[in-house]
Amino acid sequence: MFKIGDYAVCPGHGVGQLVDVEERDLGGESKSFYILKVIANGMTVMVPTDSLEGIRGLVGEEEIDQVYDLLKEHDIKIDNSTWNRRYREYMGKIKTGSLLEIADVLRALFLLKETKNLSFGEKKMLDQCKELISEEISLARGGEVPEIKTTIDSCFQ
Numbered sequence: 001m002f003k004i005g006d007y008a009v010c011p012g013h014g015v016g017q018l019v020d021v022e023e024r025d026l027g028g029e030s031k032s033f034y035i036l037k038v039i040a041n042g043m044t045v046m047v048p049t050d051s052l053e054g055i056r057g058l059v060g061e062e063e064i065d066q067v068y069d070l071l072k073e074h075d076i077k078i079d080n081s082t083w084n085r086r087y088r089e090y091m092g093k094i095k096t097g098s099l100l101e102i103a104d105v106l107r108a109l110f111l112l113k114e115t116k117n118l119s120f121g122e123k124k125m126l127d128q129c130k131e132l133i134s135e136e137i138s139l140a141r142g143g144e145v146p147e148i149k150t151t152i153d154s155c156f157q
Helices: 061-072 083-096 099-115 120-141 145-154
Strands: 007-010 014-026 029-038 044-048
Touching: 007 029, 014 044, 014 120, 061 099, 061 120, 083 099, 083 120, 099 120, 120 145
Parallel strands: none
Antiparallel strands: 007 014, 014 029, 029 044
C-alpha cells in the first residue's frame, strides 16, 4: 500500500509521485485509484489500488547493482532481426516496468548501435530506456540524473 508523497513506478510511463487517492463510481461500484503524477512529463495517471500490475515501488540497492552488472556484460548475441520486429519485442520489455528488462533493451540497443545505424524509433527508445533507468536510480539511491546517465554511458566504453 502506498501513501501520498511516495514514489512509484508505473510501467511504460516511468517514475511518478503519488499525489492523491480517489474513490470513483464505476457502474454502481465504488473503486479506489492512486493518482500519480509522472515526473518525466507531468502526465497524471490513475491506477486501481487493487491492481497487482498497476504500479510498483522503487528498486532496491541489489537490483540497481544487477542493472549495472547487466549493462557491463557485453558478450551477448545481438538480435539481427528486422528493426520493426526488434522494436515490438523491446517495447514489450519496456512495458513490463522491470528495471532489468529495460536495462536489457538499453544494452541491446547500445551494442547494436556499434554495428549498424539505429532506426529513428530505436534511437528514441534508447533515450527513453536511459531516461527511465536514470530517473528511478536517482530517486532510489540518490544522486543527480545527469550523473547517473554518465555512469550508464561509462558501462559501454
